Each structure stands twice: as C-alpha cells, then as structure tokens.
Amino acid sequence: xxxxxPANAAAGNPPAAGTSAAGLAGALTVNGIRxxxxxxxxELTLLEYLREVLGxxxxxxxxxxxxxxxxxxxxxxxxRRSCKTRVSEVLGKDVVTIEGLEGRDGSLHPxxxxxxxxxxxxxxxxxxxxxxxxxxxxLRDPSPDRTAIRTALSGNLCRxxxxxxxxxxxxLAAARMRG
Amino acid sequence: MANETKSAFRNDARAKVRGRALYADDIRxxxxxxxxPVYTRFVRARNLRVDVSAARAAPGxxxxxxxxDVPGQVRFGQIVRDYPMLAEGTIQCEGEVIALAVAETRRQxxxxxxxxxxxxxxxxxVTDPEEALAPGAPVVRWGGDDNLANRGRVRRGDAAAxxxxxDLVVDETFSTQAVEHAYMEPESAVAIPRPDGILExxxxxxxxxxTRRFVAALLGVSLAEVEVVGTTAGGGFGGKDDTAAIVCAxxxxxxxxxxxxxxxxxxxxxxxxxxxxxxxxxxRYRVGFSKDGTARAAEIDMLCDSGAYTSVTPWVxxxxxxxxxxxxxxxxxxxxxxxAATNNVFTGAMRGFGAPQVNFAVEQVxxxxxxxxxxxxxxxRRKNMVKQDGLTITGQRLDTHxxxxxxxxxxxxxxxxxxxxxxxxxxxxxxDGRLYGIGLAISYRGSSLGAEGxxxxxxxxxxxxxxxxxxDAAIHENGQGAESVQxxxxxxxxxxxxxxxxxQWSSTSRIPDGGTTVATRGTIMGGGAVAQAARELKRLMAxxxxxxxxxxxxxxxxxxxxxxxxxxxxxxxxAVSRMYDRRIYPYAFGTFRAPPVSWDEHTGQGxxxxxxxxxxxxxxxxxxxxxxxxxLLALWAAHDVGRAINPPMTLGQAYGGMVQAAGxxxxxxxxxxxxxxxxxxxxxxxxxxxxxxxxxxCTLVENPDPNSPxxxxxxxxxAIELLxxxxxxxxYNATGIRCRDLPIRLDPEALK
Numbered sequence: 050x051x052x053x054x055p056a057n058a059a060a061g062n063p064p065a066a067g068t069s070a071a072g073l074a075g076a077l078t079v080n081g082i083r084x085x086x087x088x089x090x091x092e093l094t095l096l097e098y099l100r101e102v103l104g105x106x107x108x109x110x111x112x113x114x115x116x117x118x119x120x121x122x123x124x125x126x127x128x129r130r131s132c133k134t135r136v137s138e139v140l141g142k143d144v145v146t147i148e149g150l151e152g153r154d155g156s157l158h159p160x161x162x163x164x165x166x167x168x169x170x171x172x173x174x175x176x177x178x179x180x181x182x183x184x185x186x187x188l189r190d191p192s193p194d195r196t197a198i199r200t201a202l203s204g205n206l207c208r209x210x211x212x213x214x215x216x217x218x219x220x221l222a223a224a225r226m227r228g
Numbered sequence: 229m230a231n232e233t234k235s236a237f238r239n240d241a242r243a244k245v246r247g248r249a250l251y252a253d254d255i256r257x258x259x260x261x262x263x264x265p266v267y268t269r270f271v272r273a274r275n276l277r278v279d280v281s282a283a284r285a286a287p288g289x290x291x292x293x294x295x296x297d298v299p300g301q302v303r304f305g306q307i308v309r310d311y312p313m314l315a316e317g318t319i320q321c322e323g324e325v326i327a328l329a330v331a332e333t334r335r336q337x338x339x340x341x342x343x344x345x346x347x348x349x350x351x352x353x354v355t356d357p358e359e360a361l362a363p364g365a366p367v368v369r370w371g372g373d374d375n376l377a378n379r380g381r382v383r384r385g386d387a388a389a390x391x392x393x394x395d396l397v398v399d400e401t402f403s404t405q406a407v408e409h410a411y412m413e414p415e416s417a418v419a420i421p422r423p424d425g426i427l428e429x430x431x432x433x434x435x436x437x438x439t440r441r442f443v444a445a446l447l448g449v450s451l452a453e454v455e456v457v458g459t460t461a462g463g464g465f466g467g468k469d470d471t472a473a474i475v476c477a478x479x480x481x482x483x484x485x486x487x488x489x490x491x492x493x494x495x496x497x498x499x500x501x502x503x504x505x506x507x508x509x510x511x512r513y514r515v516g517f518s519k520d521g522t523a524r525a526a527e528i529d530m531l532c533d534s535g536a537y538t539s540v541t542p543w544v545x546x547x548x549x550x551x552x553x554x555x556x557x558x559x560x561x562x563x564x565x566x567x568a569a570t571n572n573v574f575t576g577a578m579r580g581f582g583a584p585q586v587n588f589a590v591e592q593v594x595x596x597x598x599x600x601x602x603x604x605x606x607x608x609r610r611k612n613m614v615k616q617d618g619l620t621i622t623g624q625r626l627d628t629h630x631x632x633x634x635x636x637x638x639x640x641x642x643x644x645x646x647x648x649x650x651x652x653x654x655x656x657x658x659x660d661g662r663l664y665g666i667g668l669a670i671s672y673r674g675s676s677l678g679a680e681g682x683x684x685x686x687x688x689x690x691x692x693x694x695x696x697x698x699x700d701a702a703i704h705e706n707g708q709g710a711e712s713v714q715x716x717x718x719x720x721x722x723x724x725x726x727x728x729x730x731x732q733w734s735s736t737s738r739i740p741d742g743g744t745t746v747a748t749r750g751t752i753m754g755g756g757a758v759a760q761a762a763r764e765l766k767r768l769m770a771x772x773x774x775x776x777x778x779x780x781x782x783x784x785x786x787x788x789x790x791x792x793x794x795x796x797x798x799x800x801x802x803a804v805s806r807m808y809d810r811r812i813y814p815y816a817f818g819t820f821r822a823p824p825v826s827w828d829e830h831t832g833q834g835x836x837x838x839x840x841x842x843x844x845x846x847x848x849x850x851x852x853x854x855x856x857x858x859x860l861l862a863l864w865a866a867h868d869v870g871r872a873i874n875p876p877m878t879l880g881q882a883y884g885g886m887v888q889a890a891g892x893x894x895x896x897x898x899x900x901x902x903x904x905x906x907x908x909x910x911x912x913x914x915x916x917x918x919x920x921x922x923x924x925x926c927t928l929v930e931n932p933d934p935n936s937p938x939x940x941x942x943x944x945x946x947a948i949e950l951l952x953x954x955x956x957x958x959x960y961n962a963t964g965i966r967c968r969d970l971p972i973r974l975d976p977e978a979l980k
Binding site: 100104105106107108109110112113114116119146147148151157161164165166167168170171172173175176177180195198200203204205206207208209210211212213215 | 235236238240241242243244245246247248249250251253254256409410411412413414460461462463464465495496706707708709876877879880882883884885886887888909910911915916917918919920921923924
C-alpha cells in the first residue's frame with residue numbers, strides 16, 4: 050500500500066506549514082492509498098476533503114444537504130453521502146470514490162462499462178454517485194431485481210434519464226459480475 | 229447502414245463514468261480567487277444602498293463589487309434589458325444579488341459576504357399576476373408604466389357566434405405551477421484573464437454565445453474580446469441561459485477587476501433562489517362541440533406570471549398561442565394571452581416552453597367533452613386531430629411532411645392495451661382498497677424556434693492529412709448527447725467509422741453563433757448543419773478529384789471508400805491525401821437555414837413552424853383512497869422523431885422527459901409565499917426518485933422529414949409536454965375527480 054500525505058499527493062496543493070505528527074488526527078484509506086489527516090482536515094466534510102484536499106473531483110456536490118446523492122462514496126463497503134460525513138467520522142476506514150473503481154490499468158469496472166452500454170449516461174453529474182450506490186448494492190446483493198435496484202438507487206437523484214436505463218445498467222452489470 | 233449503431237454511442241461517456249469529466253467547479257487554476265453572491269433580504273424595495281466597507285476589510289478579501297463597479301451595462305436580457313446583473317436602485321425579487329464578494333478562498337468570501345450591509349425602503353410585493361394587471365396596481369415592471377409584460381392572440385373566424393350555436397360547451401379553468409429545472413449541477417463559472425487580452429470563460433451553460441453577450445455587456449467590451457469555451461454541463465433543460473450567463477458575467481467582472489482567474493460556484497439554495505422557473509399559467513377554455521364530437525369553436529384566455537424580469541416570456545407565450553388548441557383543428561378561435569410582471573422569481577425557458585401548460589388544459593377538455601358526448605377519448609381525438617394536408621388553427625397547411633398523429637396514438641393504444649384497460653378503470657369505486665385508472669394525451673409540437681426567431685446553425689468539418697476528422701458545430705452539449713448525434717451524422721455522411729471523428733471542444737471564437745441550444749433544435753438544426761457541411765465537403769472532394777473519379781455527381785462516400793459505383797475509387801485516406809497534394813483543403817463550412825415561416829401578430833395566423841413532432845403518451849395509476857396518494861404503474865409513449873440518429877439516447881430523452889413531466893404532475897412545488905420560495909433545496913422540493921417511477925416503454929416512430937437535412941426532427945421537448953394531462957386523465961378515470969390544478973393533490977375526504 051502506498052503511503053502519502055494529502056499535501057504531496059494532490060498536485061497543485063502546496064504542503065501546509067506546520068504539518069507534524071502532533072497535528073495529525075489519524076488516517077484513512079482512499080482508493081487504496083493511506084492518507085494522514087491533519088486536525089483541521091478532520092473537521093472538513095468528506096466531500097470537501099476529497100475535492101479540495103485530494104483533488105478527487107469525480108465526487109460531486111449537488112445539494113450539500115444529503116438529498117441528491119451526487120456525493121455518494123463507499124465507506125467500508127457501504128454507500129455514504131460524503132457531504133453529510135465529517136472526515137473525523139471515517140478515520141481508520143476504507144473509502145472508495147469513483148476514481149478508485151477502475152482497474153490500475155484503466156480498465157473499467159463492469160458497472161462503469163454497463164452504464165456506458167445501457168445508455169445510462171446523459172449529463173453525467175449524477176453518474177459517479179449512481180455508480181457508487183450501485184457498487185454498494187452489488188456488494189451486498191449480487192442478484193437484485195429491478196425493484197430492489199430502484200430502491201437502492203432512490204437516494205440518488207437524476208434529472209436527465211428517468212432512471213430507466215440506469216436500472217437497465219445495474220441489471221446488466223449484476224449479470225456480468227455473476228459471470 | 230454500416231454506421232448505424234443500436235448500442236448507445238456517447239463521446240463523453242467514458243470520462244463521465246470515470247469521474248474525469250471536467251465540470252466548471254472541477255477546474256483548478258493557480259492563483260484562482262473565489263467569488264460568492266450577496267443576496268438582498270427584500271422582495272421589493274427602493275432607494276437601495278449597499279455598504280461594503282466592512283466586507284472589504286475582512287481577511288483574504290480581494291474585492292467586493294456592486295453595480296457601481298460595473299464598467300458596462302448593469303441590466304441585460306435576451307429580449308428586454310431589464311435583468312440587473314448586480315442590483316441597482318431597486319429590488320424587484322428575492323433573487324437579486326446586491327454585491328459580489330471575492331477572496332482568496334471560498335470560505336473567506338462567504339465570511340465577507342455576511343458583512344455586507346443593505347439599506348433600502350421596503351415595499352409590499354406584488355405577487356399575484358391577476359392583481360398585478362388590475363387597475364391601480366403598483367407598477368413593478370422595470371422601466372414600465374404598467375405590469376403587462378407581454379400579450380398575444382389568435383383571431384380565426386367568429387368564435388363567439390360559433391360557440392353560441394354549439395351542442396355542448398365545455399367551460400373549464402386550469403392552473404399550472406412554477407417548476408424548478410433542478411439540473412443536478414448548480415451554476416458555476418470560471419473566468420480567466422488571458423495574456424492575449426481576451427477574457428476566457430468556462431462555465432456551466434447551455435448557450436455559449438448568449439453567455440458571451442451577457443459577459444461583453446457587463447464589461448462593456450466587444451464580443452471578440454470574450455471567448456467562451458465549452459465545458460461539461462450538468463444538465464440544462466432550458467434553465468442554463470440567462471442565469472447561468474449572468475453567473476459567468478459576474479465571475480468575468482471580478483476577474484477583469486482583479487486580473488486573476490475567478491471561480492463562482494453556486495450552492496443549491498442560491499440556484500433555487502435566483503434561477504428562473506417554468507411560467508405558472510392560469511387557463512380558461514370554453515370549447516364548443518357538435519353532437520358528433522367535432523370541436524367547432526374555442527374561446528381561450530391565458531394569464532401567466534413573468535416574475536420580476538421579461539427574459540423569454542414573449543417567446544414562451546408565442547408557442548402557447550400558436551399551439552393553443554393542442555393538436556386539433558378548430559374552425560373558429562379567439563385566444564388571448566397576457567403575461568404579468570410581478571415580484572416573484574422570474575420565469576423563462578424550460579423544456580416544453582409554453583406547451584406543457586396548454587396541453588394540460590386541452591387534453592383534459594377533450595376527455596371531459598368525450599364523456600359528456602358519450603364518445604371515447606380516442607374517438608373525439610381522431611375526429612379533431614390535425615390531418616395530412618389539413619389545416620392548423622393558425623391556417624397552416626400540413627403538406628410538407630407525414631402527419632402521424634393517428635399513427636402515434638394507435639401505437640400507444642396498442643402498446644399499452646389502452647382500450648381494455650380503460651374499460652376496467654375504477655371510476656371512484658375501489659377494488660381491493662385501490663383505485664385504478666389509465667389516461668392518455670396527444671400533442672403536436674412545432675420544431676425549433678418557428679416564427680419566434682431567426683433560425684440557422686453552422687458546422688465545420690476539418691479533415692486532417694491522415695484522414696481523421698475534426699468536427700465543430702454551434703449546438704452545445706448540455707448532457708443530452710448533441711455532440712454524439714453530430715458525430716454519428718457526419719460518420720454516416722462520409723461513410724466512415726465514428727471512431728475516425730473527433731468533436732472538438734466548442735469555442736465562441738472558432739465558429740459563428742448558431743443560436744441557442746433550445747427548442748428541440750439540437751438534432752434538426754445542429755445535426756442539419758453538420759449534414760450540410762459534410763455534403764459541401766463531399767462536393768468539393770468529388771469535383772477536385774473528378775479527373776480520377778469521373779462524374780462528381782455519381783461519386784459516393786461509403787464504407788471508407790470514395791468513388792462512383794462500378795467506377796474507379798480511392799480509399800478515404802487516399803482521397804484526402806490527393807486533396808492536400810492539390811493544395812485544396814478538405815475543409816467545409818456548412819449552414820442549415822430553417823425553411824420559411826410566417827406570423828401575423830394581429831390575427832395569430834401564419835405558418836408557425838416548418839415542421840412538427842407528433843406524440844402520444846399514456847399513464848396507468850393506482851390511487852390509495854385512504855391517503856390520496858397517486859402511484860404510477862406504467863408509462864407509455866410513442867413519438868414520431870423523423871429519424872432516430874442514436875436510438876438509445878433518443879429513448880433516454882423520452883424517458884427523462886416523461887419523468888420530469890411526472891414530477892410536474894404529482895410532486896414539484898416551490899411553495900411560493902409573498903415572493904419567497906418555501907422550498908429551495910432538493911430535500912423539500914421533491915423531484916422523482918427511482919422508486920417513484922415505474923417501468924416505461926417508448927416506441928420511436930420514424931417518418932423521415934423532408935424538411936430536415938437528416939430526416940430527423942427531435943425529442944427533447946415533445947417528451948415532457950403531455951404526460952401531466954395523461955396522468956390527470958388517469959386520475960380522473962380512477963377516482964372520478966377532475967384535477968384542474970398542478971401539482972395534483974387529492975383530498976382523501978373526497979375519495980370516501
């Protein structure tokens with residue numbers, strides 16, 4: 050596992066002065082990389098931390114009140130709204146964002162490929178959150194029916210697609226992942 | 229055809245599904261400052277004074293700008309220049325921005341914004357359009373001497389006399405609510421002063437050229453000094469024109485003042501508060517019928533709320549006027565529409581654009597009349613619908629394309645099993661504790677701008693020396709798949725795999741203004757321009773290479789080869805190489821100008837649109853009599869799109885439009901009170917979620933349209949304009965209760 054501090058990992062973010070072991074709140078893992086978290090960073094929302102500190106802008110801010118699901122990430126295997134989560138709540142935990150779903154060789158996860166093939170993408174702003182909610186669903190239920198898919202995705206708003214092809218995509222992904 | 233693809237094609241899908249698509253708020257630049265808006269605390273006020281001294285002294289603050297800092301025009305607009313980009317003198321609605329706070333960080337800018345002090349003399353707001361137009365009402369229309377923001381009409385025959393002689397007159401009043409676009413991405417803009425003296429704008433918007441006009445106006449610079457560069461847009465639905473452009477203009481003002489890149493990203497509450505909504509309408513329909521169901525006369529009055537500024541109200545009203553009788557021919561029509569200026573958040577373009585409101589009324593009137601005359605909803609529609617080579621209520625003869633209204637209705641009737649299901653509707657008598665109903669609606673929709681605007685678009689095809697192709701077009705990607713459609717059209721025209729084509733990021737400095745990406749004109753106008761550019765390129769290549777390939781008129785571009793059938797041919801790459809050898813660029817600029825349309829404002833008669841899309845949708849509902857809650861069981865659609873270029877994306881437009889219409893019908897409520905929105909985030913403003921929506925089926929009907937260079941028409945707005953009345957008709961067939969107001973609310977007491 051790679052070890053990195055947020056400051057040297059995120060291009061364009063200069064190291065903050067005064068970083069020291071004493072100022073650390075703990076650590077978490079983001080997309081397989083262990084991150085040391087400073088005290089002041091622990092008070093940020095996970096969404097702010099991902100976007101502003103780590104530069105992982107795939108996770109989106111659609112409402113900031115936990116209603117739209119655009120900011121969904123997976124924490125220890127469970128879907129979570131990063132806008133309503135403090136970094137301090139996920140110290141010691143394993144966070145996966147949309148950037149962490151693909152293979153290291155850039156190969157798409159079957160859920161990602163299925164979203165493309167089923168025509169489930171329009172403006173794309175809800176797509177990362179949708180994909181992460183689908184990922185959390187398929188971790189716990191590899192064979193959901195369409196009603197279960199709709200229920201699992203109901204924390205994620207989409208204004209473009211009417212959900213039909215998103216449900217198609219998750220059904221297709223589940224079939225592909227079962228082999 | 230070789231390049232026909234039945235799986236979804238999108239040039240942006242891979243980036244979007246990886247989280248790598250770059251939306252405006254994802255842009256990070258060295259030395260970038262952050263701006264935030266400061267809102268008024270009033271709804272209506274005068275003698276505005278803004279004190280920014282404390283805010284300017286706050287930590288990290290780089291500047292706090294007000295209308296006094298604007299070098300160009302403070303007020304701008306698409307039709308009337310009445311929208312203050314920063315409040316000046318008066319406050320007309322709660323969405324007005326009195327200052328812009330700019331700091332090193334967003335947090336610092338937000339802290340500074342809280343220190344801006346606003347002084348003004350508060351006035352009672354005018355929020356009811358009827359009261360706004362009553363004699364003696366306070367004048368709230370900026371620069372006006374009354375509150376009448378617009379009016380329109382149709383005069384055809386003697387409607388009053390015809391109505392008096394009808395066997396049945398249906399007299400009904402309906403109302404529709406203001407609706408939020410709720411694009412998932414709130415407005416965001418980044419303005420970048422460039423070393424070449426040009427101010428570059430990247431932002432979330434649906435029309436870069438409109439944005440450029442707003443930016444240039446606010447800064448008082450020429451259009452050539454501003455370059456708006458395409459940026460991934462997280463949805464628009466008509467909603468990212470004026471307000472999104474003004475967000476860009478404010479970022480531009482700060483960047484120009486500071487000489488630094490400035491980002492201005494809206495949070496959801498700001499977006500709700502400031503952005504325009506769908507126009508609320510009140511509609512009174514008096515429609516007269518003969519015993520056999522023929523609609524003979526209509527007297528129609530509409531009143532709509534334009535809110536604090538004009539925006540595109542006259543154009544929205546015009547579509548309501550031209551399509552005031554829905555897809556039916558009526559011999560005698562008197563129709564009047566008025567728009568009132570009020571102190572509500574302003575109203576403007578939203579997907580459907582004046583048609584969903586009208587259809588909500590017309591399609592219920594038809595069901596009401598059918599029941600009273602003892603006819604079926606299908607019989608009365610078949611009798612009155614516009615027909616091949618027949619007339620519209622504006623006197624236009626529909627003889628240039630296939631009029632397929634009967635075909636789309638028959639398709640939905642067949643797909644849904646409408647007639648059998650209609651027979652078993654509950655009509656107020658619950659079975660197993662539920663009330664069941666099915667309802668249907670039909671529509672026709674004039675394609676593109678029609679007689680409301682100058683309608684043309686452009687595209688550039690630039691073939692590189694290795695045979696790869698760069699494509700640009702003046703229709704913007706809002707997320708609907710416009711670029712992918714353009715690429716597929718070009719691939720088909722040139723006989724190349726779509727992989728050989730790249731759609732370059734658009735820029736206002738590289739292609740002429742092709743008009744707004746609105747009015748379902750992306751495929752017909754933008755795609756049409758691409759087809760014209762491709763045909764111009766093919767003509768140039770065939771003529772240039774005539775000594776090798778023979779008669780230019782016989783040359784085909786198919787399967788990666790160029791040549792006449794049975795004659796000599798070259799591979800595409802060889803043909804391109806020969807062009808460069810002869811120092812003739814394989815480059816073409818194409819334009820598509822819409823066929824002529826006409827309109828007489830005094831009579832409301834003319835050839836309103838150059839072609840129409842025909843649609844039918846149906847809904848099945850289940851109503852819980854204990855709660856009044858309406859559950860959707862299934863949704864059905866058929867649309868004659870001319871030709872579906874990218875069928876999975878065409879279907880995606882249909883599904884998405886139906887669900888937006890379902891939200892309008894059943895859920896969406898801004899809860900306005902005294903000019904303030906009660907619901908201003910997605911937790912309380914409910915839009916449909918996956919569990920609210922049933923399975924949908926849409927059948928694409930394809931009658932290629934001779935008026936369109938590609939045969940394709942469009943789908944974006946037809947999809948949203950008729951499901952609300954279909955749902956209302958289904959609710960009636962379930963409950964026996966006619967819902968005349970949106971959103972539909974059923975009182976459980978009435979269901980007992």
